[in-house]
Amino acid sequence: MPHGERKTQIIEAAAQLFSERGYHTTSVRDIAAALDLQGGSLYAHIQSKEELLWLIVERAAEQFFNAIRPLAVSDIPPDEKLRRAVHAHIRVITDDLAAATVYFHEWRFLDEDHRNTFLEQRREYENLWRRMIREAMEAGVLRNDEDPKYMAILLLSAMNWLYHWYRPGGPLSPEEIAERFWRMLLEGLRSPVFQVSTS
Amino acid sequence: MPHGERKTQIIEAAAQLFSERGYHTTSVRDIAAALDLQGGSLYAHIQSKEELLWLIVERAAEQFFNAIRPLAVSDIPPDEKLRRAVHAHIRVITDDLAAATVYFHEWRFLDEDHRNTFLEQRREYENLWRRMIREAMEAGVLRNDEDPKYMAILLLSAMNWLYHWYRPGGPLSPEEIAERFWRMLLEGLRSPVFQVSTS
DNA sequence: CCTACCGATCGGTAGG
DNA sequence: CCTACCGATCGGTAGG
Numbered sequence: 066m067p068h069g070e071r072k073t074q075i076i077e078a079a080a081q082l083f084s085e086r087g088y089h090t091t092s093v094r095d096i097a098a099a100l101d102l103q104g105g106s107l108y109a110h111i112q113s114k115e116e117l118l119w120l121i122v123e124r125a126a127e128q129f130f131n132a133i134r135p136l137a138v139s140d141i142p143p144d145e146k147l148r149r150a151v152h153a154h155i156r157v158i159t160d161d162l163a164a165a166t167v168y169f170h171e172w173r174f175l176d177e178d179h180r181n182t183f184l185e186q187r188r189e190y191e192n193l194w195r196r197m198i199r200e201a202m203e204a205g206v207l208r209n210d211e212d213p214k215y216m217a218i219l220l221l222s223a224m225n226w227l228y229h230w231y232r233p234g235g236p237l238s239p240e241e242i243a244e245r246f247w248r249m250l251l252e253g254l255r256s257p258v259f260q261v262s263t264s
Numbered sequence: 265m266p267h268g269e270r271k272t273q274i275i276e277a278a279a280q281l282f283s284e285r286g287y288h289t290t291s292v293r294d295i296a297a298a299l300d301l302q303g304g305s306l307y308a309h310i311q312s313k314e315e316l317l318w319l320i321v322e323r324a325a326e327q328f329f330n331a332i333r334p335l336a337v338s339d340i341p342p343d344e345k346l347r348r349a350v351h352a353h354i355r356v357i358t359d360d361l362a363a364a365t366v367y368f369h370e371w372r373f374l375d376e377d378h379r380n381t382f383l384e385q386r387r388e389y390e391n392l393w394r395r396m397i398r399e400a401m402e403a404g405v406l407r408n409d410e411d412p413k414y415m416a417i418l419l420l421s422a423m424n425w426l427y428h429w430y431r432p433g434g435p436l437s438p439e440e441i442a443e444r445f446w447r448m449l450l451e452g453l454r455s456p457v458f459q460v461s462t463s
Numbered sequence: 464c465c466t467a468c469c470g471a472t473c474g475g476t477a478g479g
Numbered sequence: 480c481c482t483a484c485c486g487a488t489c490g491g492t493a494g495g
Contacts, residue, residue: 087372089288093490105492106464114490170369173286208455215436215444216453222425223418230417237414245414253452254415256407292474304475305480313474 072110074100076124077163079117084166088118088174118171119179125168126186128157137193143201150197151224152243158227159239166228191217220250271309273299275323276362278316283365287317287373317370318378324367325385327356336392342400349396350423351442357426358438365427390416419449 078099082091093114094104111117132153136146158165172183194217201207207216223246231242277298281290292313293303310316331352335345357364371382393416400406406415422445430441 087286087288089286090373092488094488103465104490105466105468108491109464174289202455205455205457207453208451211444211448211453215441216448218425218429219422219445219448219453222423222428223421226417226421226425229421242414245410246418249410249415249418249452250449251452251454252407253448253450253454254406254410254418255450255452256401256404258404291472293472302481304477304482304484307475308480 075107075110076117076120080121080161080163080167083118083121083171084163088167088171115174115176115179118167119175121164121167122172122175122179122183125157125161125164126183126190128161128164129154129190130186132157133190133193137197142206143197143204144206147197147201148247150194151220151247152240154221154224155227155239155243155246158224159231159233159242162228162231162233169225169228191221194221223250274306274309275316275319279320279360279362279366282317282320282370283362287366287370314373314375314378317366318374320363320366321371321374321378321382324356324360324363325382325389327360327363328353328389329385331356332389332392336396341405342396342403343405346396346400347446349393350419350446351439353420353423354426354438354442354445357423358430358432358441361427361430361432368424368427390420393420422449 075096079091079096082095082099085091086095092104093107096117097104097107133150136150136153139146141149172180175183195213198207198213198216198220202209202213227242231239237245274295278290278295281294281298284290285294291303292306295316296303296306332349335349335352338345340348371379374382394412397406397412397415397419401408401412426441430438436444
């Protein structure tokens with residue numbers, strides 16, 4: 066009978082290795098070695114290598130939902146709500162960079178059922194963002210001459226790319242990054258005193 | 265002696281498969297099968313599987329440079345220059361989605377030498393963007409109370425994420441996407457008639 | 464949790 | 480460009 070703690074260790078070692086080398090370049094023996102075990106010994110705790118991938122992705126998806134859903138359904142003013150959501154989303158990524166990297170990078174290697182569940186959850190998550198944005202548009206906080214769909218894509222793209230370049234100990238804290246990103250996205254990059262010739 | 269046309273076919277088939285399944289999940293036999301060849305026959309044209317990955321990444325890097333460098337060194341007004349650069353960068357991604365996907369996703373599996381060259385080229389490319397942004401800031405076109413470094417990251421993040429969601433035949437053309445992204449980034453998401461309470 | 468092993472598949476080569 | 484093969488490594492299992 067597997068005891069939970071050991072399994073958590075295995076999941077975390079797997080997340081670290083999958084994020085560094087990718088799912089397929091990491092062997093079950095690599096994961097076992099990181100815990101000073103023999104390759105076959107892992108199977109006392111897990112059913113398959115794919116189960117590990119699924120558990121990592123599942124957990125990460127949960128982190129995103131736990132961070133954003135309470136905000137989304139709250140009655141905080143829509144601009145403050147979005148500001149906090151940006152901070153929260155970025156926090157999930159920076160708090161467990163390995164898990165986030167696997168979430169964004171390796172989900173394609175899930176079994177078909179797990180992959181479908183993943184895609185479904187991701188769609189739901191994006192809908193939370195679209196709803197917050199539409200709410201802010203209707204409150205007159207965000208401009209209503211843009212499509213909330215592409216606003217959401219822009220926001221999430223800028224944030225999600227973070228796992229490519231963020232490293233702990235860099236010049237900016239997660240909070241400072243979130244602050245700057247939100248400010249630039251909200252206020253725009255254009256100088257307020259300059260009339261730019263956009264078509 | 266390999267003749268060039270066949271090699272191009274091999275590279276393109278490899279780019280397609282690498283982008284769909286990833287580098288390590290695609291076998292040399294898969295690539296050969298896509299061209300109705302036997303696995304071993306590829307080695308009349310290539311030296312190794314890694315060479316294929318390198319050629320795909322190399323080509324993609326060249327596309328980005330060819331699209332942006334002439335703009336960067338031109339004396340087009342800085343705002344128009346950036347607008348065109350956004351269009352050009354997005355065009356490179358959408359014009360060869362498979363190559364762009366491999367470029368962003370699979371470069372980690374390059375040999376050490378190739379990986380170092382890749383990282384060097386990417387740094388140079390990002391510097392082109394930083395220089396264009398700094399130029400626009402100094403011309404008073406972009407706000408000078410933000411760091412050009414993070415402006416560049418924001419711009420490139422939003423654009424680079426495109427390969428995750430863009431599919432040909434979608435509702436927006438590459439030009440329409442570029443237009444919207446540039447407009448949203450430049451003008452900001454905030455409603456012009458609303459005073460948002462940012463700290 | 465280990466030892467010892469399974470069949471399958473991999474990238475790459477020899478020889479034609 | 481094909482056939483036939485190489486050693487290495489893979490995920491997973493049996494039996495203890």
